[in-house]
Amino acid sequence: MTRVDQLLPRLAGRDAVGAHTLAVQDALRATGIESDVFAAEWDADVAGRVRTFDEYSDYSDADDAWLMYHASVGSHVGGWFAERTVRKLVDYHNVTPHEFFDAWAPEISGLLVSGRHQLEDLAPLARAGLADSHFNELDMRTAGFAPTAVVPIMVDVRRSVGVVDEQLLDGLGATKRGADWVFVGRVAPNKAQHELIKAFALYRHSFDPGARLWVVGGESSALYRAALDRFVTDLDLANAVVLTGSVSDAELGAYYEAADMFVCVSRHEGFCVPVLEAMAHSVPVVALASTAVPETVGDAAALVPENAPLHEVAAAVWRVASDAPTRRALIEAGHRRVEHFSVERSSQVLLDAISTILGRNA
Amino acid sequence: MPDADAASLMADIEREVRERRRAGQIDDEYERELDRIFDAVAPPGAVGSGLGAALMRAERAAVIDPVGPVASRIPGVALLRRALRKLMAFYVEHVVRQVTAFGVMVVRAMRLLGERVDAVEARSPVTDPRLVNLALPVASDFDVAPWFDLVVKTLAPVSGRVLHAECGNGALLVALHDAGIDAYGIDPRPDAAAFADERRVEVRNAAVIDHLRAVPAGALGGMVVSGCAERLATGDIVELVDRAARVLAPGAPLVVLSRDPKGDLDPIAADLAPGRPLHPPTWAFLLARRGFELIETRTSDKRAPASYAVAGVRAGS
Structure with missing residues (x-):
């Protein structure tokens, strides 16, 4: 059975990338694609939905296995991802230009510079790239990714409507x-x-x-x-x-x-x-x-x-x-x-993109 | 709200802002005051750029503190951390001393390099900070009034905003507004702001190339260049034309107004500016090379000093 696992440095249910990752997992599983989430760190409220990335090696040799990395700021997890032999996908969530942070937080600038380099390093290794927006897609293409597709970030923005202090x-x-x-x-x-x-x-x-x-x-x-x-x-x-x-x-x-x-x-x-x-x-x-x-x-x-x-x-x-x-x-x-931008609509966009990528690489 | 409605809403708001400005209800001085207040609380290097400020921050960052914090709300953890710190101190301090020495020496090397760059810069009128900071007064600009009719006629049919760089005393902006053209100006000289406030026109305190770098591609309906056209260094003029071609919409006109170098030049600008006025065919050549079409040159020696206009249209209309 085909499996598309996901990998990210940190899974936090309340941040956009974390919520998107879990929504991607739901969408993939709903169509019968196996999908686990692997991370280096996570918040307590999502502990039941994530495994430590060291455990991923169980699947890396399977013929029908894919690993999708959620790329943003630089991380050792990105380096680890680059070294896997499994077929790779990158879902890119943007790296802020470091110039914004140089004077205010040089330590963050370093992560941003490393995130940009990591994106360029991953381009020749990935079979395809997904981007949240056309703006991000342009970044991916500039970094050398091909083919690419736009899949809007899947966050249920209506979840907190009516939840009021x-x-x-x-x-x-x-x-x-x-x-x-x-x-x-x-x-x-x-x-x-x-x-x-x-x-x-x-x-x-x-x-x-x-x-x-x-x-x-x-x-x-x-x-x-x-x-x-x-x-x-x-x-x-x-x-x-x-x-x-x-x-x-x-x-x-x-x-x-x-x-x-x-x-x-x-x-x-x-x-x-x-x-x-x-x-x-x-x-x-x-x-x-x-x-x-x-x-x-x-x-x-x-x-x-x-x-x-x-x-x-x-x-x-x-x-x-x-x-x-x-x-x-x-x-x-x-x-x-x-x-x-509902999760339902974006899930369909995701599944279409994944199906095209898998079909192309069958 | 369909696309057309969103666009007409913003067009309406932009019109409203222009009317408020003409009525003297926009307080540009207050906006500049806001900029100054924030600049005062921002760290060195956050606003503008400065090698000295960046080196100062690098120097501070190069000195690494080997004594990590040990406080914790969890009982016993602070004690454990203190013990670990003590046990590791001999090792951490050894490494920190070497890393700090490396950082300080790198900053020292950068300072020496900076001094050599300063010396090189001081030998070129284009980069010599003593000249760069010597802003020529707006009053030294040549009078563009004889060209008002031509500029208004060229820009009247355009849609989209028109930029005048450098706008000097803002007289051309007033003429454009009077003709119903949505125009704004930029000028890096401090005295231009006072003229703008007095004439109730929108002027931003910026240098032309810096401003064009920030304007999205195809965003302008037209552009007039004067003042800087005869002061910029040749390489900057080439960049100006490149950037103008990027920010102008297809079919948008660019008009260059300049003193003719064959006539009498303003003695102060001629002596102190890093560049000299170009001959009209040079502008025509640069515009053509960057893909401008329908290039026309008009010269006028009716009024001293002799001046000319070169106009072209951004290809793709």
């Missing part, structure tokens, strides 16, 4: 004075939360002095986080901007429920799951048309040109906040976009 939601509602912005994503230089805070300050200055901004997500760089804290203090916005750090699903639900719009000025995204998550929570999205963001949001967001001044982001948010028909249209378009 009511106490937090009540607190946010009781203190509301204007439009509430939310952005969800790791606090990292490529996500450009500092630009988001600038756009927000311009918005308060020009349109809505009672507006608030919630920056939700754990930090990738302590130095960047500290700079954001100081920036907020120096702008005298400590009462309006909250950097929440990591939050539970219920807290995240409360922020989405309370927010008037999701604003993303990220400068580098390989897919950007949170924009879909916001759409699933009926929060209209205003985003900068950067990297993979335009193909993820499609026509369901107010998409500000990447080189536009931040005033335009503020103006777009004001339009969405103040114009009910525009707001309604974006929310409805967002629901359609979420459907477009």
